[in-house]
Amino acid sequence: MPTDAxxxxxxxxxxxxxxxxxxxxxxxxxxxxxxxxxxxxSRENVARGTGGPFGAAIFxxxxxxxxxxxxxxxxxxxxxxxxxxxxxxxxxxxxxxxFTLRSPALPEHELFTSCEPCAMCLGAALxxxxxxxxxxxxxxxxxxxxxxxxxxxxxxxxxxxDRGIAIEHNVLRDEARAVLELYxxxxxxxxxx
Amino acid sequence: MPTDAxxxxxxxxxxxxxxxxxxxxxxxxxxxxxxxxxxxxSRENVARGTGGPFGAAIFxxxxxxxxxxxxxxxxxxxxxxxxxxxxxxxxxxxxxxxFTLRSPALPEHELFTSCEPCAMCLGAALxxxxxxxxxxxxxxxxxxxxxxxxxxxxxxxxxxxDRGIAIEHNVLRDEARAVLELYxxxxxxxxxx
Numbered sequence: 431m432p433t434d435a436x437x438x439x440x441x442x443x444x445x446x447x448x449x450x451x452x453x454x455x456x457x458x459x460x461x462x463x464x465x466x467x468x469x470x471x472s473r474e475n476v477a478r479g480t481g482g483p484f485g486a487a488i489f490x491x492x493x494x495x496x497x498x499x500x501x502x503x504x505x506x507x508x509x510x511x512x513x514x515x516x517x518x519x520x521x522x523x524x525x526x527x528x529f530t531l532r533s534p535a536l537p538e539h540e541l542f543t544s545c546e547p548c549a550m551c552l553g554a555a556l557x558x559x560x561x562x563x564x565x566x567x568x569x570x571x572x573x574x575x576x577x578x579x580x581x582x583x584x585x586x587x588x589x590x591x592d593r594g595i596a597i598e599h600n601v602l603r604d605e606a607r608a609v610l611e612l613y614x615x616x617x618x619x620x621x622x623x
Numbered sequence: 624m625p626t627d628a629x630x631x632x633x634x635x636x637x638x639x640x641x642x643x644x645x646x647x648x649x650x651x652x653x654x655x656x657x658x659x660x661x662x663x664x665s666r667e668n669v670a671r672g673t674g675g676p677f678g679a680a681i682f683x684x685x686x687x688x689x690x691x692x693x694x695x696x697x698x699x700x701x702x703x704x705x706x707x708x709x710x711x712x713x714x715x716x717x718x719x720x721x722f723t724l725r726s727p728a729l730p731e732h733e734l735f736t737s738c739e740p741c742a743m744c745l746g747a748a749l750x751x752x753x754x755x756x757x758x759x760x761x762x763x764x765x766x767x768x769x770x771x772x773x774x775x776x777x778x779x780x781x782x783x784x785d786r787g788i789a790i791e792h793n794v795l796r797d798e799a800r801a802v803l804e805l806y807x808x809x810x811x812x813x814x815x816x
């Protein structure tokens with residue numbers, strides 16, 4: 431197969447700074463500790479100029495170990511699908527070698543995201559195999575920055591809940607929102623605007 | 624940065640057979656020709672055992688040239704996000720070097736998908752920059768195979784239409800559905816079931 435322009439390759443790695451933020455050995459115990467990691471990822475992504483103000487982290491629910499993190503990588507990767515949650519899903523699944531985190535061989539996983547998921551990420555949450563989605567900032571916090579969230583409705587969340595995914599909102603919302611404001615103040619690209 | 628298990632890399636290329644199906648020089652003129660390419664991709668993906676029965680193709684609207692194709696790659700890549708449409712978005716954006724196909728420097732693009740998009744892919748269509756989404760098989764055709772489509776509602780489509788994305792349904796629906804049935808008859812993995 432030729433490797434010309436018609437045959438691109440997609441390649442994604444964490445940015446170098448990830449180990450400055452994530453302690454892979456730590457057991458993150460409370461919801462607040464877990465959310466703070468997602469927010470730390472979002473803040474570092476802005477500070478390092480590697481993407482938009484959105485971070486996510488997936489944990490093994492019982493052990494509190496980090497399975498993966500995700501940082502918005504849309505601009506740096508020229509890829510509209512690489513929201514923070516999506517990167518976290520991809521990285522966690524790559525790590526465990528399965529297209530779902532709900533395999534019987536795996537412990538339960540949960541997603542913490544620094545902002546309520548957009549329509550794409552909420553859909554992906556359903557396919558990812560996470561059992562719980564915990565959100566920091568709210569849709570309207572992102573909308574104030576003119577970040578579109580897409581067709582997410584109250585029944586969208588109910589659809590996931592009906593399929594066994596617990597959803598929680600407003601965990602450390604103020605801290606999460608502060609990163610959105612930081613991004614605005616630094617005139618970051620509103621890439622979905 | 625260590626390259627241990629905590630730091631996976633995501634890597635994606637087209638399967639080798641893509642050039643057997645796609646004529647990169649051809650100008651695909653009608654909606655039917657364009658949809659037939661998306662369906663051909665879906666069928667070949669089943670025949671070659673490289674994924675689920677879903678294919679997509681993105682075209683430059685006026686010229687009819689293929690910007691990218693996408694084939695469901697969830698199982699082969701251990702990645703729940705790699706539906707056919709998502710692969711097509713990623714490949715098209717990588718090719719043009721932009722996170723959106725709606726750049727002023729680019730011609731208009733349109734997505735043809737062998738089956739109505741799931742919630743994730745419909746959300747991504749909004750971020751992708753395509754101006755038109757044309758669907759083959761319907762949600763209920765996929766549901767009959769127990770492929771979940773997620774929280775997509777009539778107002779989800781309206782949300783996209785309100786933002787300038789034209790949507791069309793049931794183009795070559797029977798041909799597209801036949802590939803779904805082919806997959807069922809070969810006992811393919813229902814990875815989102």
